[in-house]
Amino acid sequence: MPTWEAALAPFLHGQRLCLDLREKQAFADGHLAHAVHIHGKDALASRFSTLPARGVAFVVLCADGALQDTIALFQPPERWDIVGVFGLGSEEHIVEGIHPGYAVALPAFAQWAQAHGIWRSGANPRGADDAPALLFAPAPVVARACAWWDARHEHGTHTLLDVGCGAGRDATFLLARGQTHWHATTMDRWRAALERAKVLLEDNGLLARASVLEAAITDTGALRMHDTVYPFSEAPLPHAMYDMVLLIRYWNMALLQHIPKRVAPGGLVVLSHFVHEPRSAQGLVVEATLTHYDTPPIAARIQPGDIECLCAAWQAFGVWHVLENRIEPIEDKRPVQSVLFYRSA
Incomplete structure (x- = not known):
């Protein structure tokens, strides 16, 4: 040695x-x-x-x-x-x-x-x-979304909603960036995940700029908080509207129908989830991934045409554009479809 x-x-x-x-x-x-x-x-x-x-x-x-x-x-x-x-x-x-x-x-x-x-x-x-250097990297699409945002917003205070935040790595990454000032709302149904998210935010001196909420999404896309069910658009979140919404490895089609109701004009929705039939995608950037895998089950994956249908439905809540739509591998080579949606200001 x-x-x-x-x-x-x-x-x-x-x-x-x-x-x-x-x-x-x-x-x-x-x-x-x-x-x-x-x-x-x-x-x-x-x-x-x-x-x-x-x-x-x-x-x-x-x-x-x-x-x-x-x-x-x-x-x-x-x-x-x-x-x-x-x-x-x-x-x-x-x-x-x-x-x-x-x-x-x-x-x-x-x-x-x-x-x-x-x-x-x-x-x-x-x-x-x-300042502590983050040892982990966020989901690649989150890093790309932050770079896109920073290129257009030199200053100001902005709001983040992280749905299904897990251990809070993506929200921590965004809050730790020095160019713009963010306040984050992170939510998950799993208490153990939320405790890990709190620890990570506190370790990095960021907990004061985050609200960590225990909440579950119902089959109809409503939000269950403190044993009360609220329509998503009326749920008592810290902010009425958000500049960026993250849905990373979280796919609930009923909820997604309501997401644009809480996205501010000029805001982003950052979505990345496992995809079925990645080779059937047309007009997308497709990186090398597995074509067959067991989890999550096929019914819980993005299906061909889902993103197009979603974007069309969102036009009822403003003018929406797809800035990026690609299929890329996660660490174990399973494919995810990563999409950046932009609501025109």
Whole structure:
């Protein structure tokens, strides 16, 4: 194995993603710039969904006494692209394991990081030169929607509705962007998912700009909140209208009929869901995907013609345009149809 300094060379030339699992005081005393701090393996257990995707390299820091246990956390080993697990303390030696492990003297590590201009100290709030870097990526269509939005809105405050938000990664990604100021409403029927979303938003200092709601969508597209059923257009959400609505891996045709009633003029609807018969699409960008897969079942997928019918129905609620319509693979190569709808101002 290379020396710990040589092992860190890819980190210096890459995205510089770092997960720091040390105690709060140790982190405040000194850490790598833009590191994500999660205090210990118990706290990490509910945050694995926020870690880098397969093939994305990152560094893990921990206390030297926790080095062996930390290395063993990241299984199966082929799932993770870990540059190295570095246990900071008083000794230096190499640890054999399923990932490269190094015990490193803290003063030597700090000196190395200072020489490269990437050592920071101090507790929250962290400054702009030390804001935590998100370890995960959003759904690709969300990143494209944000880029489209940023190109047209240099300033201002905007509102997001994330339907079926899951662990909140897409909303967190959007809120963390510095160019425009967003307030988010995230909702899901699963309480466990909402708890993970709250944790992720709080970890990144964004919870004050988000409303995390437990809500279920009925078969008729109504919204059930606090044991009361509301028509979607009348549901007591924090905002009457939204500038962007996300429906990522969420497909409810009854709800979709009502979505435009709460989209502000000039707003976007960002939809991405599993699609049936991806090879039958005409006039779409179609990337390499699986053609046969088991979940979700066929009846729960986008069918040929669904998007066209949806866009036609929405014309009753303003003038709508399709900015993007493509079929692309998710990580396991199952196909999703990703669409950006724009409501004319």
